[in-house]
Amino acid sequence: MPRRNSFEINLLSVIVPAYKQEKTIVKDIKNIESMLDALVFNYEIIVVFDGMEEKTFKKVAILKSSKVKVIGYKKNHGKGNAIRYGMLHANGDIIGFIDAGMDINPAGMNMLLNHMIWYNADIIVGSKLHPVSKVDYPFFRTILSWGYRLLTRILFGFKVRDTQVGLKFFKRKVVLDVLPRLLVKRYAFDIEVLALAYALGYRRIYEAPVEINFKQNVIDPGSLIKIVSLMIWDTLAVFYRLRIIKYYTKKRIKKNPINTAFSFE
Numbered sequence: 001m002p003r004r005n006s007f008e009i010n011l012l013s014v015i016v017p018a019y020k021q022e023k024t025i026v027k028d029i030k031n032i033e034s035m036l037d038a039l040v041f042n043y044e045i046i047v048v049f050d051g052m053e054e055k056t057f058k059k060v061a062i063l064k065s066s067k068v069k070v071i072g073y074k075k076n077h078g079k080g081n082a083i084r085y086g087m088l089h090a091n092g093d094i095i096g097f098i099d100a101g102m103d104i105n106p107a108g109m110n111m112l113l114n115h116m117i118w119y120n121a122d123i124i125v126g127s128k129l130h131p132v133s134k135v136d137y138p139f140f141r142t143i144l145s146w147g148y149r150l151l152t153r154i155l156f157g158f159k160v161r162d163t164q165v166g167l168k169f170f171k172r173k174v175v176l177d178v179l180p181r182l183l184v185k186r187y188a189f190d191i192e193v194l195a196l197a198y199a200l201g202y203r204r205i206y207e208a209p210v211e212i213n214f215k216q217n218v219i220d221p222g223s224l225i226k227i228v229s230l231m232i233w234d235t236l237a238v239f240y241r242l243r244i245i246k247y248y249t250k251k252r253i254k255k256n257p258i259n260t261a262f263s264f265e
Helices: 025-037 054-063 079-088 108-119 139-156 172-181 189-199 221-244
Strands: 012-018 043-050 068-073 094-098 123-127 134-136 167-171 205-209 211-213 262-264
Touching (some): 025 054, 025 108, 054 068, 108 167, 123 189, 189 205
Parallel strands (some): 134 211
């Protein structure tokens, strides 16, 4: 059982990467704000539109407030790129992200933050496999998730059972150390962050319960197989860079570019 060593959260940064969420994003952010207002932490929300026409972007800029930043760019580059860009704009001593669309109940952020404080964690990840998680998830995706978890356990060795839930929190020092080294823009971003942090010595990585009601549109088998193939390819590339050529742990490393375009901060 990890030793309790609590700390205070002075400012919480929550990044919300969004792609094709123009119709629901206002409601999503209002739900997240309502949940965060009930907590004791000061917070900021950073909405990152991962691909949007500027005229549409200006319409959703109504989200901007003293606690909400609205930023984005025209061309879609993937969730990983959006989160990296959001991290560059984050001021919190705890920085996290939650997927737009509200498949994940935002109330779960409170549970993750409590776990983070209790365990003095470097990273807290939402997990479908936590014994008190409530999950409504398609059976086929459950099978795919199981296979991917087995692959990542073999390749990287850390004990996190579920790496892919779009709800995670990091201490700022972890973000500052990991962010300049990240390369993955799309499918294996989560595993790259966790594997790299673990390799750099951040071993206090714990799981917390989540509530998931998967309600996205059904993806046809061909597209799903393509996505899974690309995720596995990206994951193997992370392994190659981490374990074979030692790219991530080189002492001198260039800062990777983040695609940007416009913002309403």
